Amino acid sequence: MSILSTIVFDECYTVKCHTYGLATSFEAEFGSGGRLVVYCAEYDALPDIGHACLHNFIAASSVAAFIGLARALKGSSVEGRVRILGTPAEEALGGKIEPLQAGAFADDIAATLMLHPLASRFLPQGVMGNAGSQLIANAGAAPWNGLNALDAAVATYTSHIRPNEHINAIMEGGGIAVSIIPAKSRMVFGIQTPTWHRQRRSCSDHEFVNVMAAMGTKFIARSDKPFTASTDMGNVSYQLPASMAASALRCETARRCIKSRLQKKLPAPEAFDVAMHCAKGLALLGWKVLRDDGVATEAMRDFNEKE
Template sequence: MPTAEASTTVEDVVRRRRGDLVELSHSIHVEPELAFAEHRSCAKTQALVAERGFAVTAKPGGLDTAFRAEFGSGALVVGICAEYDALPGIGHACGHNIIAASAVGTALALAEVADELDLTVVLLGTPAEESGGGKALMLEAGTFDDVATTVMLHAGPLDIARARSLALSQVAVEYTGRAAHAAVAPYLGLNAADAITVSQVAIGLLRQQLAPGQMVHGIVTDGGQATNVIPARTEMHFTMRANDSQSLTELEGRMSDCFLAGAVATGCGHRVEATEPSYLELTPDTWLADVFRDEMRRLGRTPVAAEFEAALPLGSTDMGNVTQVMPGIHPIVGIDAEGASVHQPGFATAAAGPSADEAVVEGAVMLARTVVALATTPAERDRVLALKAARP
C-alpha cells in the first residue's frame, strides 16, 4: 500500500471514530483513578480495541491495571502507550485521559493497514506514570521485548514535537530518635523533627550550587503527632531531577550527605529508601519527531521550532526509560487551558474541553500517520528493525 493511501486511510479511521474516542476521554476524565488503582480506566481503554479484534493480555508484568492488546502479525512491531492515571486531589490535571483516548485512536487506525504495511500493532496500557513507574516495571518484566518502536503523546500548553524530560528519582527519608516530654525532660529526647529541619536547611543551601538542570523538591509526610512530645519518628519524601542519568547520580550523592547531616546533628538514626523506579531522561528519535512536526504543521498547528525544543523541560516521565531502549517519541500536543499548565486545576478542567477533544483526534491522526511513514520508508524501517535485532 503506498504511503499516501495508507496515511489517508488511518486519518479517515480516526475521524470516523471521533465520537467514540471523545466519549472515552471524557469517561476516563470524570472518574479519575490514582496509580495502580486505575481499574475502571484500564477496562475502558481496552474496550474499543477488544471490539475491533485485538488480542488482549491482562496484567502484563503482574500489574493489575496494565494490559497489552495486539493486532496483526507483521515484522515491524509498533507499541503505542496509553496512560490513564490521575493526580491526588486534582484529577486529570496532566491530561492522561487525552493520552489514553489518542492511543486507542492510533491503534484502531493502524489496525486498518496492519496487513498491508507488515505491522504488528500493540496497544500498551501503562499504569502509574505519575507515581510508580509502570513503564519501567513493564520493561523489566519483558512486556516491551518484541517491540521495535514505541509512540505516545501528551497534552500541554504548547505543541512540541521533540519533547524532552528530566531524569528523576524519589526517596523516602525516615529519622528515628527518642520521645520525651517537651517541657518536663526535653533533654532526654532525640528530636527527629529537628533532623528534618537540619536536612532541609542543608538542602536549601545546596540549591545554590546545583548544576544546570538539577532540581530537588520535597514534602514532610510525618512531622510528629503532638507539640508536647519530642518526635521519635519523622519522614519526608524528596524528588531529585537532572538533565541526564549521570547528573542525577551526582545529585543523589550530594542529597545523601544532606540527609545524613540531619542525623549526625541530632543523634538520630536515619534510613533512605527509593519509593519507585528511577525515570530516565527522554531521548526522542529525531526522524520520528521530525515527521510528527510536519504532521503538526499539516494540521495547522504551530510547533515550537526545533532549535528551541531543548530549552523546554517537561518534568519527568517513565516513557524516558522506553526511549533509552528503543526509538520512540513523546510529543506534546497543545490544548487551550487559559494560561494553566499541567498539574494545575485549570488544566484538569481544560482536559475535557473542546481543544482537548481536538487533541485526542488530531493526536491520533498524527501518531498514526507518523507510524505509516516509518513503515513505508525502507531505510528508516530497516534502521528501527536493526536496532531491535541488536538489543540484548
C-alpha cells in the same frame, strides 16, 4: 481502564488486563512479523483535580492511533506489529516504571510513541532513595544515642540547582513515633534536568514533524526554551527509541485545564478534535516506522548515539 480496554476489545482485538503487576493496566497487540511499534496510553484521574493534567487526552490519542494503525495493517500485506500499552498512575511513581522493570519494553521494539497536550520537554523522573541507620534511641531519654535518619533525609534536599533543573521530593516514611529517633527514612525524588548523562536525539521527532506538516499542522522537533514538566516516558527513552510529542493545546485551553480544580473531562470539542488530529499523525508515524527501513534504522542509530 475498563472503558479503554472495552473500546479496543470492541475493535475485535484480544485484550490482556492487569498486566505487568498493575491492577489497572492493559495491553493489546495486532499483526505479525516485522517491526513492533508501541503506543503508551496514560490515564487515571487524580484526587480532587480529576483530569486537569489531561491524561484522558493522552489515552484518547494513543488508543485512536493504535486502532488506526491496526486497521491499516489489516487492510495491507505489510509485515509489522502494533501494541497499545495502558500505563496508569504516571503522577505517582510512574505507570511505565513498574512495567518497564517487569519487562514490558523488553521486546525488540522499534519505537514507543505518545503525545501530551503540553509543549514541554520531558525528562527522567522517579529516582528513589533510602537513608537509614541501625541505631535507635528514645527521643526523650537519650536522643544522642541514635543516628537520626530523618535528619539525613532532610539534609539531602537542596535548592542549589540551575533554573532549568528541578528536584521534587516527598517523604514517604520518617519514623514510627515521636518518642523514637527514626532509624529509617524514605524519600521519593522526581528529577528533571537537560543534562542527565545524555539527551537522546530522535529521528522519530523529526518524522512526526514531517507527518504533521503534511496534514497542515506545524510542529517543531525541539524547543530551545527551558521547560519544567516531567514524565516517566523519560525512563522508557533510556531503554529503547521513544518519542513524546506535545500538541498545540498548550495554549489557553490547556492553562484552563491545569488551573481548574474540578476538571473532569476534555474541554470538548476543541481538545477532542486536536487529540484525534494528532492521533492520525501518531498512526502515520507508526506506519512509517513499520514500512520504512531507513526511518527505523535512523531511529535506532539516534538512540545508540550520545548527543
